[in-house]
Amino acid sequence: MYTPAHFAASPDSISHLLTRPAAANLVTKTSQGLLATLLPFAYDPSIGEHGALLAHVARNNTQWSEPAIGESLMIVQGADAYISPSWYASKAEHGRVVPTWNYSTVHVYGRLVIHDDPAWVAGQVRRLTGVHEAGFDHPWSVDDAPERYISGQLRGIVGIELLITRIEAKTKLSQNRPDADIDGVVAGLSARGESDSAADVERARPERS
Template identity: 85%
Template sequence: MYIPAHFAAGPDAVQDLLTRPGAANLVTMTSRGLLATLLPFVYDPSVGEHGALHTHVARNNPQWSEPVIGEALMIIQGSDAYISPSWYASKAEHGRVVPTWNYSTAHVYGTLVVHDSPAWLAGQVRRLTDVNEAGLDHPWSVDDAPERYISGQLRAIVGLELGITRIESKTKLSQNRPAADIDGVVAGLCARGQSESAADVERAR
C-alpha cells in the first residue's frame, strides 16, 4: 500500500480498525487465481505476536478449501467519504483546491488456518454476535435460538483464523489541510449526515 508519511495510521487508529464492528475482504492467491469474500470478523489480540482475525465462511464457499499460496490478506475498510473543495476555507482565499476522497483502511496479512471444530465455531459465532449486538436495546443472543437449529447452522459453516504477520494501514482524513479547511470538512460531512466520517476527521487532527 502507498502510505505517505502524513497519512500513516498510528497505533490507536489501527486498533480502532481492528476492533470496531465490521467486515473485511479476505483475499487469497490459489492455483485457481485470486479468491475474495467479504466476511464479518472479530479481532483476538491474544493469538501469537500480533493477534488474529477470526471469521467464518459458508461450507460451500471454495475459498476455505483451496490451498493458499503465500500470505492471505484481509482488507478492513473504515469510514470513507467524498470531500468537496467547496467546504474548504482556502477555496475563497485562492481557489487552488480539488475534490478528494477521505478513507481509513488496514491491509492485514497473515497465515490462514481453517477451523472445523464445532466448539471453535460456536465460540467464534458467539463472540461475533456479542460484538455486533452490543449497544442495542434488546441484544440478541445465540441462546435465544433453539439449540438444534444453531447446531445445524454451525454445520453449514467453516471457521477461519488469520494469524497476523504484518499490518499496513492508512488514514487519509484531511490531515494535510489547514485547520480552517478541516473545520469546513467536518461541517460539510455533518451536513450530509456522515457523522462517522466527520468524527474520524476530528480524531485525526
C-alpha cells in the same frame, strides 16, 4: 500500500479500525487464482505474536478448501467519503483546491488457518455476535434460538483464523489541510449526514505546534 507520512495510521487508529464492529475482504492466492470474500470478523490481540482476525465462511464457499499460497490478506475499511473543495476555507482565499476522497484502511496480512470444528466455530459465532449485539438495548444471544436449529446452522459454516504477520494502514482524513479547511470538512460531512466520516476527520486532526 502507498502511504505518505502525513497519512500514516497511528496505533490508536489501527486499534479503532480492528476492534469496531466491521467486515473485511479476505483475499487469498490459490491454484485457482485470487479468491475474495467479504466477512464480518472479530479481532483478538492475544492470539499469536501479533493477534488474529477470526471469521467464518459458508461451507459451500470454496475459498476455505482451496489452500492459500503464501500470505493471505484481509482488507478492513473505515468510513469513506467524497470531499468537496467548496468546504475548504482555502477556496475563498486562493481557489487552488480540488476534490478528493477521504478513507481509512488496514491491510492485515497473515497465515490462514481453517477450523472445520463445530466447537471452535460455535465459540467464534458467539464472540462475533457479542461484538455486533453489544450496542442493542436487548442483545440477541445464540441461546435465544433452539439448540437443534443452531447446531444445523453451525454445520453449514467453517471457521477462519488469520494469524497476523504484518499490518499496513493508512488514514487519509484531511490531515494535510489547514485547520480552517478541516473545520469545513467536518461541517460539510456532518451536514450531509456522514457523521462517522466527520468523527474520523476530527479524530485524525493533527496537533499543531
